[in-house]
Amino acid sequence: MAFAFVCGSRRQEIQFVFGAHARPLPVSRIDPVQPQWQSVEWRRNLRHKLMPRWFKTFLTVWFVFFLIYLSGLAFCHGRIRQEERSVASSAEALSRQPSSGSSDWENSLGMKFVQVGDVLFGMWETRVRDFETFANATARNNASEWRTPGFPQEPTYPVVCVSWEDAMAFCKWLTKKERKEGWLTAHQRYRLPTDAEWSMAAGCRKETGLVAASFAAFIAPVYPWGKAWPPPPQAGNYAVTEDGYRHTSPVGSFNPNRFGIHDLAGNVWEWCMDRYGEDNNAHTLRGGAWNSKSQDVLLSSYRGLGLTWCRAADRGFRCVIEGASDTPD
Ligand SMILES: [Ca+2]
Numbered sequence: 001m002a003f004a005f006v007c008g009s010r011r012q013e014i015q016f017v018f019g020a021h022a023r024p025l026p027v028s029r030i031d032p033v034q035p036q037w038q039s040v041e042w043r044r045n046l047r048h049k050l051m052p053r054w055f056k057t058f059l060t061v062w063f064v065f066f067l068i069y070l071s072g073l074a075f076c077h078g079r080i081r082q083e084e085r086s087v088a089s090s091a092e093a094l095s096r097q098p099s100s101g102s103s104d105w106e107n108s109l110g111m112k113f114v115q116v117g118d119v120l121f122g123m124w125e126t127r128v129r130d131f132e133t134f135a136n137a138t139a140r141n142n143a144s145e146w147r148t149p150g151f152p153q154e155p156t157y158p159v160v161c162v163s164w165e166d167a168m169a170f171c172k173w174l175t176k177k178e179r180k181e182g183w184l185t186a187h188q189r190y191r192l193p194t195d196a197e198w199s200m201a202a203g204c205r206k207e208t209g210l211v212a213a214s215f216a217a218f219i220a221p222v223y224p225w226g227k228a229w230p231p232p233p234q235a236g237n238y239a240v241t242e243d244g245y246r247h248t249s250p251v252g253s254f255n256p257n258r259f260g261i262h263d264l265a266g267n268v269w270e271w272c273m274d275r276y277g278e279d280n281n282a283h284t285l286r287g288g289a290w291n292s293k294s295q296d297v298l299l300s301s302y303r304g305l306g307l308t309w310c311r312a313a314d315r316g317f318r319c320v321i322e323g324a325s326d327t328p329d
Pocket residue numbers: 125263264265266267268269270287288
């Protein structure tokens with residue numbers, strides 16, 4: 001009796017022989033008949049029966065359309081999210097931009113402004129911390145004397161030892177920065193106050209002249225604190241009375257005027273946009289400083305003269321915002 005056991009592929013057939021023919025048969029003599037399920041033809045026919053060609057085509061087309069549908073869905077969803085973010089960003093930018101009538105408006109550096117005439121006027125002189133941000137961002141004035149004016153300066157003190165050109169560069173930089181960040185519209189900008197704007201903020205209403213030097217410079221007795229002399233307590237940082245500060249003082253340490261503006265006179269002289277006279281290299285300074293003690297110098301109508309590039313330990317500046325009355329973009 002012989003028993004043959006065949007497994008695997010045709011080339012791997014193994015034959016076992018028992019009884020009278022106890023020796024392996026040659027491979028060529030193995031019966032080539034194999035189970036039906038091993039037949040390639042049988043499998044092909046079975047696949048064709050289970051999934052006809054038209055059904056495969058249908059599935060392929062359906063799958064392609066499904067992928068297109070998913071891609072379109074993802075694209076639309078992305079566009080909707082992008083538009084939502086854009087609308088939210090625009091609304092956020094509009095909510096923080098200054099507008100006409102703004103009071104106590106705060107910019108990206110924490111500088112505050114109030115409406116005076118057609119501009120938003122800085123409530124404080126520009127601080128050391130404000131100018132330091134500018135200096136670090138632009139590398140301008142990074143090693144200049146404003147860091148070491150000869151007396152201690154803290155971040156909330158008014159920056160000193162800055163020229164008219166430095167102040168203009170600060171305004172230009174801040175305008176560009178805040179337009180880019182959405183704090184300002186394209187029509188709004190920072191700049192120094194004009195001589196006339198400074199006078200309005202100080203309460204000078206009877207001035208006439210073509211340039212600052214020709215104005216009625218001694219309208220007495222109008223001081224930033226009123227008409228009394230000497231200055232009453234908490235009127236400002238001058239050298240007339242003891243006010244607790246030998247040099248500069250933190251901005252906002254003294255009483256504001258009727259617009260809410262601090263240190264308009266005293267603390268540091270403030271650069272204005274205007275030339276002092278006909279000379280392009282001389283610009284107007286207003287307000288006196290921590291070392292001012294002359295009664296004339298402390299009048300609201302007094303003008304000082306400063307060379308454009310000159311830096312001094314009693315000179316700083318204040319910013320205004322132009323264009324806040326415009327319709328927002
Ligand atoms: Ca001042």
